[in-house]
Amino acid sequence: MIFNSITFILFLIFTVILYWSLPERARLWMLSLSSLLFYGFWRFEFIPLLLIAAGLDYWVSNEIYKRDDRQSRKRFLILSLVINLGILFYFKYLVFFLGNVEWVLHILGFRIEMPHLNIILPLAISFYTFETISYTVDVYRGQLKPERNFLVYLTFLVYYPHLIAGPIMRASDILPQLRTRKTLLPDCIVDGIKRVLIGLFLKVFLADNIAELVNSGFQQPASALSALDIWTLSFLFGFQIYFDFAGYSHIAIGCAKMMGIHIRENFDFPYMAKSPQEFWQRWHISLSSWIRDYVFLPVAYSTSRKLKKDKYFGMKTDHIIYIYATSIAFALCGFWHGANWNFLIWGLYWALLLIVHQVSRKVKVFRAIKSNFASWVFWLPLFMIGWLPFRVQNFGRLKQLSSKLFKPTEYLWLGLRENNYLIAVLLLGLVTSAYFVSVLIRRFWEKKSGYMYYLFESLGLAIVIVIVFIFLRPISQFIYFQF
Amino acid sequence: MKKLFFLLLSFVFSIGILLLINESSTHRADEIGLGDTTLSYFPHIDGYSIHGNNSMSELHGLKKGWEKRGKKEVYLWLGNSQLHGINQMKPGDRNCVEIAFNRFAREKKGIEVIGFSLPNANLQEFLVAFAEARHEMTLGGIVVSVCFDDLREDGIRDELLDDPCDTLTLKELSEIPVIGARLLNELKADESGKKKVEKNYGIFRFRQPFQETSEACLEYFLADHFSLWKRRPDFRAFALLSLYNFRNTVFQIKPDSIRFMIPGRYQANLAALAAILRLSKKYSIKTLLYIPPIRDDVPLPYDTRQYSTFKEELFQMAGQYDAQCVNLESIVSPEYWGFKEGTSLGVAVEIDYMHFQAHGHKLLADAIVNLLEK
Numbered sequence: 001m002i003f004n005s006i007t008f009i010l011f012l013i014f015t016v017i018l019y020w021s022l023p024e025r026a027r028l029w030m031l032s033l034s035s036l037l038f039y040g041f042w043r044f045e046f047i048p049l050l051l052i053a054a055g056l057d058y059w060v061s062n063e064i065y066k067r068d069d070r071q072s073r074k075r076f077l078i079l080s081l082v083i084n085l086g087i088l089f090y091f092k093y094l095v096f097f098l099g100n101v102e103w104v105l106h107i108l109g110f111r112i113e114m115p116h117l118n119i120i121l122p123l124a125i126s127f128y129t130f131e132t133i134s135y136t137v138d139v140y141r142g143q144l145k146p147e148r149n150f151l152v153y154l155t156f157l158v159y160y161p162h163l164i165a166g167p168i169m170r171a172s173d174i175l176p177q178l179r180t181r182k183t184l185l186p187d188c189i190v191d192g193i194k195r196v197l198i199g200l201f202l203k204v205f206l207a208d209n210i211a212e213l214v215n216s217g218f219q220q221p222a223s224a225l226s227a228l229d230i231w232t233l234s235f236l237f238g239f240q241i242y243f244d245f246a247g248y249s250h251i252a253i254g255c256a257k258m259m260g261i262h263i264r265e266n267f268d269f270p271y272m273a274k275s276p277q278e279f280w281q282r283w284h285i286s287l288s289s290w291i292r293d294y295v296f297l298p299v300a301y302s303t304s305r306k307l308k309k310d311k312y313f314g315m316k317t318d319h320i321i322y323i324y325a326t327s328i329a330f331a332l333c334g335f336w337h338g339a340n341w342n343f344l345i346w347g348l349y350w351a352l353l354l355i356v357h358q359v360s361r362k363v364k365v366f367r368a369i370k371s372n373f374a375s376w377v378f379w380l381p382l383f384m385i386g387w388l389p390f391r392v393q394n395f396g397r398l399k400q401l402s403s404k405l406f407k408p409t410e411y412l413w414l415g416l417r418e419n420n421y422l423i424a425v426l427l428l429g430l431v432t433s434a435y436f437v438s439v440l441i442r443r444f445w446e447k448k449s450g451y452m453y454y455l456f457e458s459l460g461l462a463i464v465i466v467i468v469f470i471f472l473r474p475i476s477q478f479i480y481f482q483f
Numbered sequence: 484m485k486k487l488f489f490l491l492l493s494f495v496f497s498i499g500i501l502l503l504i505n506e507s508s509t510h511r512a513d514e515i516g517l518g519d520t521t522l523s524y525f526p527h528i529d530g531y532s533i534h535g536n537n538s539m540s541e542l543h544g545l546k547k548g549w550e551k552r553g554k555k556e557v558y559l560w561l562g563n564s565q566l567h568g569i570n571q572m573k574p575g576d577r578n579c580v581e582i583a584f585n586r587f588a589r590e591k592k593g594i595e596v597i598g599f600s601l602p603n604a605n606l607q608e609f610l611v612a613f614a615e616a617r618h619e620m621t622l623g624g625i626v627v628s629v630c631f632d633d634l635r636e637d638g639i640r641d642e643l644l645d646d647p648c649d650t651l652t653l654k655e656l657s658e659i660p661v662i663g664a665r666l667l668n669e670l671k672a673d674e675s676g677k678k679k680v681e682k683n684y685g686i687f688r689f690r691q692p693f694q695e696t697s698e699a700c701l702e703y704f705l706a707d708h709f710s711l712w713k714r715r716p717d718f719r720a721f722a723l724l725s726l727y728n729f730r731n732t733v734f735q736i737k738p739d740s741i742r743f744m745i746p747g748r749y750q751a752n753l754a755a756l757a758a759i760l761r762l763s764k765k766y767s768i769k770t771l772l773y774i775p776p777i778r779d780d781v782p783l784p785y786d787t788r789q790y791s792t793f794k795e796e797l798f799q800m801a802g803q804y805d806a807q808c809v810n811l812e813s814i815v816s817p818e819y820w821g822f823k824e825g826t827s828l829g830v831a832v833e834i835d836y837m838h839f840q841a842h843g844h845k846l847l848a849d850a851i852v853n854l855l856e857k
Binding site: 193 | 487494496499500501637638665669693694701715722747748
């Protein structure tokens with residue numbers, strides 16, 4: 001079921017009312033069943049897969065907890081990882097893998113045709129696989145006790161607000177909330193409704209309308225686009241994906257809030273970041289923290305145990321570990337998004353930015369750039385152009401477009417409608433002013449002005465409601481649904 | 484409780500705003516671009532349409548009347564809103580398509596003129612309409628309005644996807660170099676006529692039959708019971724038009740502001756025109772291209788060099804494919820043009836470069852019919 005639809009609005013109202021009307025025990029049943037119904041609106045035949053993933057890690061984590069012997073615990077962990085990643089590999093990466101094997105064999109002179117499989121990617125598989133893995137690893141590490149009640153665990157995994165496209169929740173955050181009794185607080189309902197409305201506004205008004213410009217622009221042949229057009233389209237897509245995904249996250253957080261469940265924020269004005277590191281502390285926070293905790297840190301730790309010297313090949317060991325762990329982490333992050341070499345390029349591009357930023361901190365010239373504004377102006381275009389491989393999922397075309405960025409003559413003409421440039425500039429202004437309003441002005445004004453603040457907020461929200469009412473149509477999926 | 488009170492207040496304010504918009508927006512979504520002073524006119528003969536508008540189902544609908552009238556040879560007239568928009572329309576006014584139809588009905592028994600127009604139509608859309616119409620009716624000729632302004636447009640609008648094309652049309656389009664594959668992609672089909680699963684972010688990527696059914700039912704129910712819900716497409720058009728007017732005000736964009744050609748779109752549209760001409764030559768369909776009338780008592784909103792180059796290229800292309808080409812820029816004199824609602828905030832009326840009064844339609848129809856009869 002998609003969020004930007006009348007069906008979902010009715011479903012949400014119904015489940016929230018039912019949730020608060022039912023006794024405590026029945027609530028989890030209601031949440032699980034309604035979440036499975038929510039998922040089944042896409043394809044019911046994939047519900048068993050979801051239940052298998054839940055059942056497997058429920059069982060494995062309890063087995064891990066029962067055992068004291070480290071080797072035995074490790075075997076169960078490996079079993080869970082192999083099965084979960086195996087399922088993910090089969091549905092998401094097998095076709096890509098076979099395609100590449102065929103290509104390599106052809107280059108080596110072997111005329112072997114790999115079987116052409118028509119595998120449907122189950123919705124949300126990347127998200128719930130990461131959640132089950134983090135749960136099992138946390139139990140293995142002793143950071144979390146396994147959940148004894150299968151219903152509670154199942155609800156955590158399939159809970160519909162976050163099921164399809166995150167935020168990737170940590171069991172330690174959610175399981176206690178599902179176990180405890182909740183009282184209906186009107187403020188939670190109100191805040192939840194506001195978040196849902198803001199999320200829908202970002203999606204149906206901003207993201208969907210920008211999408212038309214982006215799709216139209218990227219449909220042009222490479223010869224019809226100048227370097228400035230490519231920059232503009234990158235900025236526009238950067239805004240589109242931000243509003244789309246942040247909108248989804250707002251809706252997810254708002255829905256959960258209406259049921260008294262707190263989900264962590266997933267975005268924090270990422271385009272106001274002044275460094276690549278800061279960007280990843282603000283963008284898709286649940287994924288970046290997952291990658292940090294379950295890939296980057298373990299890889300860095302295990303590498304540091306193997307490298308005993310202070311320097312290798314003239315480079316400090318710390319730097320080598322950072323470069324290695326960052327590359328692995330972001331390669332994985334790229335591939336998580338999709339089975340396509342362009343996503344790997346996107347991930348490695350980010351690894352490069354992070355490494356360059358880390359190294360440049362020590363360089364005198366860069367240390368001189370103390371101004372936050374100068375840092376922002378320097379890094380923001382680099383963040384935005386990074387969306388190019390993400391959007392253009394064909395390597396040949398990516399090569400054509402990116403090569404234009406390095407040709408001075410490609411900066412001397414324009415190939416898009418004037419609206420594209422105007423809207424890109426307007427959106428940049430909108431995002432930066434929203435940041436200042438939200439972070440700086442609002443805090444000050446809310447304390448000082450009381451009722452006036454709420455009145456203006458009401459007027460603003462009224463406009464949001466009108467826009468959502470007018471523009472609500474299920475004309476496009478959320479971008480992250482495809483991952 | 485304070486928060487709840489102010490949330491409820493927001494909903495009250497929003498209903499007030501919607502009622503205000505409901506009062507202010509009197510146009511239908513498809514007419515909003517024309518403004519108050521220009522109205523759409525789509526003629527019917529004996530209850531059957533002879534001028535389709537803005538959707539594939541309307542194009543297909545033209546066939547019914549054609550069959551009833553005895554399946555005569557058709558001259559298909561393709562154009563933008565100039566074909567169906569009558570400025571300062573009065574009762575009894577007719578548009579150029581109906582005038583041409585009636586003239587042929589009087590003078591040439593075996594031929595009839597049928598129109599198909601879309602607001603801001605581009606040549607890629609004309610190509611699809613032409614290819615499809617050829618499989619629907621017996622085409623003896625086509626008349627194509629080649630408006631320089633509309634060469635800034637690109638792609639196939641969603642309204643042309645409301646009915647699937649004939650598989651023969653799709654096969655034909657797939658064989659067109661440069662833009663054929665792109666057109667098929669936009670029509671969301673492959674050459675066998677099957678609907679394609681979109682590779683990108685569209686809703687077809689995840690087929691959701693339950694969602695589609697429930698959404699259709701709810702949409703129908705809400706539109707049936709709540710007039711505000713039914714008018715959402717009109718409100719959307721009003722909102723986008725308001726944003727458009729706001730943009731024009733901020734950036735001082737006026738009707739006489741110079742519109743520059745967009746190279747990629749220009750080339751794609753010329754490639755589509757070349758495909759139209761190739762197909763018509765292949766199937767011996769008489770082709771008449773014309774540069775449409777434009778108001779010439781005020782400076783043109785085009786870059787003069789680009790406009791001259793366009794006219795030269797058009798005549799050259801027509802000659803290459805043995806098509807007739809004529810410049811009808813000046814056939815409608817200034818007194819038969821009109822004004823339209825301002826497209827900037829605080830501007831009541833503006834010059835309308837595109838839409839003329841009923842007499843202008845007569846002048847255009849007579850010019851076209853005279854050329855066709857030659």
